[in-house]
Structures are given as structure tokens and as C-alpha cells.
Amino acid sequence: xxxxxxxxxxxxxxxxxxxxxxxxMSISPRLAAEVYAATVNGELRDIARPLDTDSTLRLHKWDxxxxxxAFWHSSAHLMAEALxxxxxxxxxxxxxxxxxxxxxxxxxxxxxxxxxxxxxxxxARMKDLAARNSQIVRTEVSKKEALELFTAKGDEYKTExxxxxxxxxxxxxxxxxxxxxCRGPHLPDTSAIKAIKIxxxxxxxxxxxxxxxxxTRIYGITFPKQKMLDEYMVMLEEARKxxxxxxxxELELFSFSHKVGMGLPLWLPKGADLKQRLIDFMTRVLKxxxxxxxxxxxxxxxxLYKTSGHYEKYxxxxxxxxxxxxxxxxxxxxxxxxxxxxEIYNATPHSYKELPIRMAEFGTVYRxxxxxxxxxxxxxxxxxxxxxxxxxxxxxxxxxFKSIIDLVQYIFKIAGFSEFTAQISLRDPQNxxxxxxxxxxxxxxxxxxxxxxxxxxxxTTIAIGEAAFYGPKLDFMVRDAIGRKWQLGTIQVDYNLPExxxxxxxxxxxxxxxxxxxxxxxxxxxxxxxxVLIENTSxxxxxxxxxxxxxxxxxxxxxxxxxxxxxxxxxxxDIRTLIDDRNEKIGKKIRDNELxxxxxxxxxxxxxxxxxxxxxxxxxxxxxxxxxxxxxxxxVRDEIGREIDV
RNA sequence: GCCUCCUUAGCUCAGUGGUAGAGCAGCUCACUCGUAAUGAGCAGGUCGUGGGUUCAACUCCCAUGGGAGGCUCCA
Numbered sequence: 001x002x003x004x005x006x007x008x009x010x011x012x013x014x015x016x017x018x019x020x021x022x023x024x025m026s027i028s029p030r031l032a033a034e035v036y037a038a039t040v041n042g043e044l045r046d047i048a049r050p051l052d053t054d055s056t057l058r059l060h061k062w063d064x065x066x067x068x069x070a071f072w073h074s075s076a077h078l079m080a081e082a083l084x085x086x087x088x089x090x091x092x093x094x095x096x097x098x099x100x101x102x103x104x105x106x107x108x109x110x111x112x113x114x115x116x117x118x119x120x121x122x123x124a125r126m127k128d129l130a131a132r133n134s135q136i137v138r139t140e141v142s143k144k145e146a147l148e149l150f151t152a153k154g155d156e157y158k159t160e161x162x163x164x165x166x167x168x169x170x171x172x173x174x175x176x177x178x179x180x181x182c183r184g185p186h187l188p189d190t191s192a193i194k195a196i197k198i199x200x201x202x203x204x205x206x207x208x209x210x211x212x213x214x215x216t217r218i219y220g221i222t223f224p225k226q227k228m229l230d231e232y233m234v235m236l237e238e239a240r241k242x243x244x245x246x247x248x249x250e251l252e253l254f255s256f257s258h259k260v261g262m263g264l265p266l267w268l269p270k271g272a273d274l275k276q277r278l279i280d281f282m283t284r285v286l287k288x289x290x291x292x293x294x295x296x297x298x299x300x301x302x303x304l305y306k307t308s309g310h311y312e313k314y315x316x317x318x319x320x321x322x323x324x325x326x327x328x329x330x331x332x333x334x335x336x337x338x339x340x341x342x343e344i345y346n347a348t349p350h351s352y353k354e355l356p357i358r359m360a361e362f363g364t365v366y367r368x369x370x371x372x373x374x375x376x377x378x379x380x381x382x383x384x385x386x387x388x389x390x391x392x393x394x395x396x397x398x399x400x401f402k403s404i405i406d407l408v409q410y411i412f413k414i415a416g417f418s419e420f421t422a423q424i425s426l427r428d429p430q431n432x433x434x435x436x437x438x439x440x441x442x443x444x445x446x447x448x449x450x451x452x453x454x455x456x457x458x459x460t461t462i463a464i465g466e467a468a469f470y471g472p473k474l475d476f477m478v479r480d481a482i483g484r485k486w487q488l489g490t491i492q493v494d495y496n497l498p499e500x501x502x503x504x505x506x507x508x509x510x511x512x513x514x515x516x517x518x519x520x521x522x523x524x525x526x527x528x529x530x531x532v533l534i535e536n537t538s539x540x541x542x543x544x545x546x547x548x549x550x551x552x553x554x555x556x557x558x559x560x561x562x563x564x565x566x567x568x569x570x571x572x573x574d575i576r577t578l579i580d581d582r583n584e585k586i587g588k589k590i591r592d593n594e595l596x597x598x599x600x601x602x603x604x605x606x607x608x609x610x611x612x613x614x615x616x617x618x619x620x621x622x623x624x625x626x627x628x629x630x631x632x633x634x635x636v637r638d639e640i641g642r643e644i645d646v
Numbered sequence: 647g648c649c650u651c652c653u654u655a656g657c658u659c660a661g662u663g664g665u666a667g668a669g670c671a672g673c674u675c676a677c678u679c680g681u682a683a684u685g686a687g688c689a690g691g692u693c694g695u696g697g698g699u700u701c702a703a704c705u706c707c708c709a710u711g712g713g714a715g716g717c718u719c720c721a
Contacts, residue, residue, distance in 0.1 A: 103716095113649095113650080114650080115650065115651075116650070116651055199715095200650085200651095200715060200716080201649080201650050201651080201715080201716085202649070202650070202715060202716030202717070203648060203649020203650065203715095203716065203717060204648095204649080204716065204717045204718095205648075205649090205717055205718065208717070208718065209717095209718080210647075210648070210717075210718050210719090214648055214649050214717075215649085215717095216649070216650075217649085217650095217716065217717075219715090219716085249657080250657090256712095256713095258694085258711075258712060262711095262712070262713090308721090309721090310721060313721070314721060317719085317720095335721070336721055338721080365721095367720080367721085369719080369720075370647055370648095370718080370719070371647070371712090372647065372648070372649095372716090372717085372718090373647090373718085373719070373720080374713095375714090379720085468721055469721065470721075487720085492721090519721090553681085555678085555679065555680055555681095556678040556679055556680095557678060557679095558678065558679095559678095583677090583678080584679090584683090584684085585677095585678090585679055585680095585683085585684060586679065586680055586681060587679090587680085587681070587682060587683065587684090588682080588683055588684080589681090589682095590681050590682055590683095591681095591682035591683055592682085592683085593682095594681095594682055595682080601681080603680070603681060605679090605680055606680090607680085615680080615681080617681060622681075623681060
């Protein structure tokens with residue numbers, strides 16, 4: 001007998017060799033039917049695997065990520081089995097479970113193409129195969145056996161993977177006629193996979209390397225119940241409606257023009273207004289926090305970027321240099337503001353007493369992004385950073401860093417980004433040539449970031465090898481409508497530019513010292529921030545920020561005049577108000593302005609005109625009753641006060 | 647840049663080897679209206695661009711621009 005300890009501390013005895021599934025059955029068959037994976041002594045396992053020793057056991061139901069992972073991983077294998085039966089000889093790369101569903105990278109073979117039209121076919125075959133309730137069987141094999149198996153099959157991608165694995169750790173999973181190299185864990189059989197949707201196709205380079213072959217990546221998702229899949233598809237559809245490109249067009253915020261060029265956003269009046277309001281707000285916040293504003297040109301001499309090291313690192317991937325009629329003059333479109341700011345620092349001498357200097361600019365920069373990379377406002381070739389550089393003494397570094405974390409948290413709170421992630425990006429210790437600067441400075445900078453994040457109680461993930469070439473960084477990421485993560489805020493420590501630009505300050509010892517530089521952006525870029533804000537709010541911006549706060553809706557043309565007097569009153573009271581005096585019925589006006597997401601719709605008819613009132617309707621909420629214009633002004637001001645005073 | 651798909655009116659989309667339609671938006675007129683679409687009429691497209699096949703191409707083929715989803719990259 002072996003003793004199994006459950007998460008709640010209870011202990012039960014079982015026959016040696018009992019499976020996690022059987023344990024679940026012994027508790028309740030209903031539980032067993034919903035368990036897809038188990039953590040045994042801290043190790044995630046198939047529920048079909050036998051338990052041989054006294055163990056702690058956690059059973060994972062659907063709501064646990066571990067369960068979904070096993071479910072979707074098995075689904076990936078099921079899809080692979082379907083693909084192999086449809087395209088004999090197809091070769092397989094990797095097929096993992098992902099956050100929502102799974103994919104498999106495949107090579108259908110020379111001259112064969114999988115297209116969108118094949119997706120329903122794959123789906124149907126998967127359903128057939130799933131219905132056979134094939135057992136999913138785990139076997140441990142030697143490296144030699146594994147290599148022989150996949151060499152015989154001609155699966156060169158798998159053999160490449162196997163050749164990098166350690167002997168004795170290799171496992172295979174087989175269901176039906178399909179065998180895959182896999183660590184697991186998996187479902188005991190395919191019967192639980194009831195609802196299947198093959199979502200999309202994409203190209204993906206083998207092992208993410210663009211010099212290697214491009215495989216076909218097939219994305220899918222599965223659920224134990226059809227209803228869950230239906231709900232998921234509805235959720236996806238809802239998310240698509242929040243796409244900032246769609247809302248940006250509907251609300252007339254921004255546009256792109258083929259003639260102007262791809263990736264070059266055009267801010268329409270309402271969007272420009274919104275963007276400017278964000279800039280004004282941020283400027284007020286920065287001034288309170290001891291920043292000074294600076295302004296620099298959109299181009300800079302190529303020497304500037306040679307000094308900074310950017311030219312060497314990125315010159316080939318940038319917009320081409322600009323040359324002048326005068327020979328020998330070469331300029332670059334500004335891809336970042338830091339070198340300019342370094343030269344502003346150098347324009348005047350500095351004492352240790354002045355530091356930290358916090359220099360901010362809403363600087364528009366230009367970066368050549370590959371055409372396939374461009375995406376709405378989140379990935380563009382021209383964008384405005386809310387950029388700033390802190391020049392500080394080494395002893396001030398950590399406090400400066402912490403103050404910026406504070407600022408990020410403050411701004412994200414006002415923007416309503418409650419769910420953001422913070423990532424500390426360090427250099428790859430295996431690959432020092434990717435970075436510039438001394439080991440000593442890197443270690444100091446990395447230590448400062450980790451400590452500062454720790455002292456601010458920030459939950460962080462650490463990404464090795466993701467640092468900028470000049471220093472480590474802390475990035476803040478927010479999700480868009482369909483769950484993609486976008487980096488907004490970033491804080492980066494840099495000992496290298498101060499050295500390259502020979503930045504100095506006079507210390508209390510009457511000696512020159514080198515300041516430390518912190519690069520930081522809070523919004524990241526105005527473009528990306530607005531995009532993420534649109535998707536997080538569905539275009540229902542907070543009232544302090546929204547382009548139009550209220551719209552007057554006269555019930556008929558008879559009341560246009562009264563509506564206009566109120567319009568003037570509101571606008572003079574700094575409430576951004578429009579009038580919809582079209583010759584339309586009130587129902588139509590309400591519908592149109594609701595769709596424009598204007599927060600307050602003010603209906604004006606005979607009653608209001610007689611009593612000197614307005615009838616207030618809140619967007620998305622309905623009629624709020626009649627009030628005096630002064631009351632409404634107070635209402636809006638209070639609301640703005642609550643939004644900004646966080 | 648690469649893979650798959652898409653590209654028809656301002657927007658959303660039909661459509662056929664015989665040079666095009668709908669809804670919404672726009673404009674005009676009538677109605678003067680009470681909380682999510684009043685009615686009628688008008689106007690709007692060399693079917694992304696350039697080649698080719700054909701008696702004839704929006705439709706088939708090639709190239710190219712642009713877009714979508716990914717891959718890669720993101721100072």
C-alpha cells in the first residue's frame with residue numbers, strides 16, 4: 001500500500017501502482033471525468049501514470065492551467081494524427097499547448113500547401129478520430145530508439161530535436177496510428193475532446209530562425225463541451241469588435257493612407273485631440289515630479305548615432321541616411337531621442353547638487369519596421385514617445401528607478417490598466433558580444449533594477465537575453481483585445497551612453513564624475529498607448545479624456561435655438577459639447593450618438609425649453625432624468641475629479 | 647522580408663467569362679417628432695495597380711501595391 005496526501009492534508013491509502021485517475025474515481029466518478037492532469041510530488045504527470053510511492057497528489061480540473069495544458073497538448077497530437085492521415089508523409093515540427101489552445105508546426109512536403117479551405121477538413125477528421133476514444137500511451141525510450149524511429153519515418157525535424165535531448169529522458173506518446181516525441185503530460189485517451197475548432201494558419205520559421213525553412217503553423221482550440229467552444233467563439237467575436245483599428249475608424253480617431261505610406265499614422269481631429277489631452281496631462285504630472293521639458297529636431301547627424309553606438313547596431317535596419325547637396329553631410333531620421341538628450345546635458349556644466357536631472361520630451365521618432373510587422377497603431381514606422389532621461393549620481397539610481405515605477409503605476413491606474421505585467425530584461429550571460437559596456441556596470445545596473453522592483457513589491461518575470469544592447473530594463477506590458485501583450489512603459493538603466501558622450505558632473509570632491517542615465521517611457525508611445533486604451537475601453541474613454549463629452553439633442557428643429565444656448569454655456573464651462581441639430585427623429589439621434597460613445601446625451605424638447613433644464617442620458621446606461629445645466633456641469637466636473645484624482 | 651488568406655462605392659459586403667449590385671453613410675425633399683434606425687428620391691465605383699490569355703476579363707494567369715493572422719525583430 002502507498003499513502004497519498006491530498007492538498008487539504010487528508011491522507012488515503014491505495015494499492016501500489018494505482019493511477020491518479022483511479023484515485024479520482026475512488027473519490028467520485030464525476031470528479032474523475034473532469035480531471036485532466038495531476039501534480040505528483042510537485043511534478044506534473046499524466047493521470048494514467050501509476051503511483052509507486054507515497055506521494056502528494058493534486059488533481060487538476062479544467063479551471064487549472066495544468067489541466068488545459070494537457071487537454072490542448074493532447075489535442076495537438078490528435079490534430080497531428082488527423083494531418084498525417086490527410087497528408088501522408090507530412091513532417092512535424094513542434095506542437096505545443098499555448099495560452100488559448102494549441103498549434104502544430106508542420107511541413108506538408110514539397111509542392112503541397114495547406115490552405116484555409118482545409119481547416120474544416122482537418123476539424124472533421126479530428127472529430128472522427130476523437131470519437132474512437134483511442135488510448136494515449138506513454139513509453140520511455142532510449143535516444144537511439146527514438147532516433148531510429150523518426151529517422152525511419154523521415155521526420156528530420158523530430159530527429160533534430162531528439163539529437164539535442166539527453167538520453168534517458170525521452171518519452172513518446174502514441175494514440176491510434178500516431179506516435180510523437182513528447183514530454184507530456186497527456187489525457188488518458190481522446191474521448192474528452194468533444195468540441196474542436198481549427199482556427200487559423202500561419203507561417204512559422206523552424207525554430208524561429210528566419211534563415212531556416214518556413215513551416216505551416218496550424219492553430220486550433222478544443223473544449224470538453226460544445227457550449228464552451230461556442231462561448232469562446234462569441235468571446236473572440238466580441239474581442240474583434242474592440243479592435244482599435246475598427247474603433248479608430250468608427251470614431252474618426254486616426255487613419256492610414258497608401259499615399260502617405262504604410263505604418264505612418266494620420267491623426268484625425270478627434271484622435272489628435274485625444275492624443276494632445278494625454279500629452280497635456282502627462283506634462284502636468286511630469287512638471288510636478290521635477291521633470292523639465294526639452295525639444296529636439298527630427299533628424300540628427302550620422303555622427304551622433306555613431307557616437308551613441310546605435311548606428312553600428314541598427315544602422316543597416318534603419319531608414320536610409322539623408323544626404324544634402326553639400327557633400328559629406330549625412331543625417332539620419334531620429335530613431336530615438338537619447339543621443340540628442342545627451343547633447344542637451346552636455347550643453348551646460350553640471351554640479352552634483354543639480355542631479356538628478358529629469359529631461360522629458362514627446363519626441364517623434366522613425367524606425368524602419370519590416371512591412372509584415374506593421375499593425376494598426378501598435379506597430380508603426382513613425383511614433384511619438386513620451387520619452388525622458390534621468391541623469392543621476394550612482395547613489396541616486398535606485399531611488400530614481402523607484403520613483404519611475406511609482407509613476408508607471410500612477411498612470412496605469414488612471415488609464416484603468418489594472419492587469420499589467422512587469423518584466424525584468426537582463427542580458428544573456430552566454431552572449432556578451434551582443435551588448436556594450438563593462439561587466440561591472442551591467443552587474444550594478446541589473447542589481448539596481450531587481451532591488452528597486454523588489455522594494456516596490458512589483459510582481460515581475462525575468463527574461464534572460466531580452467536586455468537592450470546598452471543596458472538592462474524593466475518593461476510594463478498590457479494586453480490588447482485578443483490577449484496579445486504590448487510593451488508600453490519601459491525603464492532602462494544605461495552606463496554606456498554617459499561614457500560614449502563623455503557626460504560628467506562636478507562632484508563635491510571637485511572632480512569630474514560620470515552620471516548614470518535612465519531611459520524611460522510611461523505611455524511607451526502615444527500611438528501604442530492609445531491603441532491599447534481603445535481596446536481596453538472599447539472606445540468608451542474616461543470622460544476627462546474623451547474627445548466629446550456631451551452632445552445636445554434637440555427633439556425637433558424648434559428647440560435648436562435653446563439647445564444652442566445650453567451648448568454655449570457648457571462649452572464656456574469647459575465641457576466639450578456638440579450639437580446634433582440634424583433633421584432626424586430623437587430615436588435616430590440617440591442611436592447615432594450612442595454609437596459614437598459620447599458619454600452624455602442631452603435631450604432638449606418643449607419641457608426643457610420651458611423649465612430651463614436639460615434631460616440627461618448617460619451613454620450605455622440610459623435616461624438619468626432632468627436637471628439644471630449647472631447641476632450637470634457639477635456632475636461632469638465631479639466625475640472628472642474622481643477619474644484623475646487617483 | 648517569409649507563409650496562408652484577402653483586396654468591388656466613404657464603411658460592411660453580394661456578384662457573373664458578355665465592362666456591376668445591396669445596406670449603412672452622404673446629398674435633396676417631405677415630416678417637426680420625447681430616449682437605440684421616419685419615408686421618398688438623388689448621387690457615388692475605369693471592381694487596388696500593371697501586364698497577359700480571350701472576340702470579350704471585375705471574373706482566368708503572371709507581376710506588383712496594400713491589408714489580415716502568424717514567424718522574426720522591436721534601440
